[in-house]
Amino acid sequence: xxxxxxxxxxxxxxxxxxxxxxxxxxxxxxxxxxxxxxxxxxxxxxxxxxxxxxxxxxxxxxxxxxxxxxxxxxxxxxxxxxxxxxxxxxxxxxxxxxxxxxxxxxxxxxxxxxxxxxxxxxxxxxxxxxxxxxxxxxxxxxxxxxxxxxxxxxxxxxxxxxxxxxxxxxxxxxxxxxxxxxxxxxxxxxxxxxxxxxxxxxxxxxxxxxxxxxxxxxxxxxxxxxxxxxxxxxxxxxxxxxxxxxxxxxxx
Numbered sequence: 589x590x591x592x593x594x595x596x597x598x599x600x601x602x603x604x605x606x607x608x609x610x611x612x613x614x615x616x617x618x619x620x621x622x623x624x625x626x627x628x629x630x631x632x633x634x635x636x637x638x639x640x641x642x643x644x645x646x647x648x649x650x651x652x653x654x655x656x657x658x659x660x661x662x663x664x665x666x667x668x669x670x671x672x673x674x675x676x677x678x679x680x681x682x683x684x685x686x687x688x689x690x691x692x693x694x695x696x697x698x699x700x701x702x703x704x705x706x707x708x709x710x711x712x713x714x715x716x717x718x719x720x721x722x723x724x725x726x727x728x729x730x731x732x733x734x735x736x737x738x739x740x741x742x743x744x745x746x747x748x749x750x751x752x753x754x755x756x757x758x759x760x761x762x763x764x765x766x767x768x769x770x771x772x773x774x775x776x777x778x779x780x781x782x783x784x785x786x787x788x789x790x791x792x793x794x795x796x797x798x799x800x801x802x803x804x805x806x807x808x809x810x811x812x813x814x815x816x817x818x819x820x821x822x823x824x825x826x827x828x829x830x831x832x833x834x835x836x837x838x839x840x
Contacts, residue, residue: 599622600622600625600626600629601618601622601623601625601626601629601630601639602616602618602622603626603630603635603638604616606632606634606635608634620643620646620648620650620651623639623642623643623646623651624639624643624650624651624654626638626639627639627640627643627654627655627658628654628657628658633665633667633668636658636664636665636668636671637667637668637671640655640658640668640671640672640674640675641671641675641678643655643675643679644674644675644676644677644678644679644682645678645679645682645683646679646683647678647679647680647682647683647685647688648683649687651679652676652679652685652687652688652691655672655675655676655679655688655691656672656676656691656695658672659672659673659676659695659721660695662717662718666716666717666718666720666721666724667720667724669721669724670720670721670723670724670725670727670728671724673692673695673721673724673725673727673728674724674727674728674731676688676689676691676692676728677689677692677728677729677731677732678731680692680732681731681732681733684734684735689732689740689743692725692728692729692732693729693746695725696725696729699718699721699722699725700722707753708749708750708753708754708755710755710756710757710758710759711754711755711756711758711759711761711763711766712758712759713759713760713761713763714760719766722766723765723766723769726747726750726766726769726770726773727769727773729743729746729747729773730743730747730772730773730774730776730777731776733780736782737780738780738781738782739776739777739778739780739781743777744774744777744778744786747770747773747774747777748774750770751767751770751771751774754766754767754770762806762807764806764807764808764810764811765807765810767806767811767814768806768810768811768813768814769814771794771797771811771814771815771818772814772817772818774790774793774818775790775794775814775817775818775821775822778790778822779821779822779825782827784827784828784829785829787822787825787828787829787830788828788829788830790818790822791818791819791822791823791830794815794818794819794822795815795819797811797812797815798812798815798816798819801815819835820835823835
């Protein structure tokens with residue numbers, strides 16, 4: 589964090605009702621520097637989350653830099669780091685800040701890819717905080733939208749590659765919940781597309797998953813549940829080319 593502005597700021601940030609005593613919604617406005625200080629220096633999680641959400645809406649280079657620093661700092665609570673990822677996604681969407689999306693993907697690769705950035709590392713859930721951040725970043729990528737309100741093609745490709753190269757062979761814990769999150773994220777990106785062919789292709793992918801996990805069920809059928817929810821959502825989307833009679837067979 590650039591602390592030079594602290595010299596000119598007798599008050600670094602303000603938080604109305606920090607103990608959440610008042611019923612109701614409070615809309616509070618302060619400068620970008622104040623939000624940066626609150627997001628990075630505040631030790632209360634609620635205060636950090638509030639500031640992070642505002643920085644995502646601001647979406648300036650300084651705001652993106654602060655969000656990236658929060659996401660990189662492993663001392664932060666995993667929910668705070670996940671919120672920073674969502675903040676970068678918001679900046680990429682609301683402000684159409686390409687730098688925010690580039691930062692998000694770059695950090696994802698630095699955390700979970702091999703050093704050359706070519707391939708997703710095998711799963712290792714021994715660090716549960718890192719796992720929660722991984723899921724948070726997948727969810728963040730799924731909500732990125734371009735200027736036309738659609739999910740960028742390279743985001744769909746990136747998430748699809750994560751699913752394709754997911755390797756849980758050396759992991760002691762199940763990856764069922766993570767795989768389910770990937771299917772949910774891919775469904776979100778397909779629903780955000782105006783091209784009905786993308787939705788139809790996603791429907792076929794979910795049907796294949798459903799058939800596979802019928803033979804080899806996942807833990808508590810979480811992947812099958814995600815696939816079924818995605819199929820239902822795609823079938824109900826405006827302009828969908830998904831055959832609804834076929835969907836009913838899948839659901840029943």
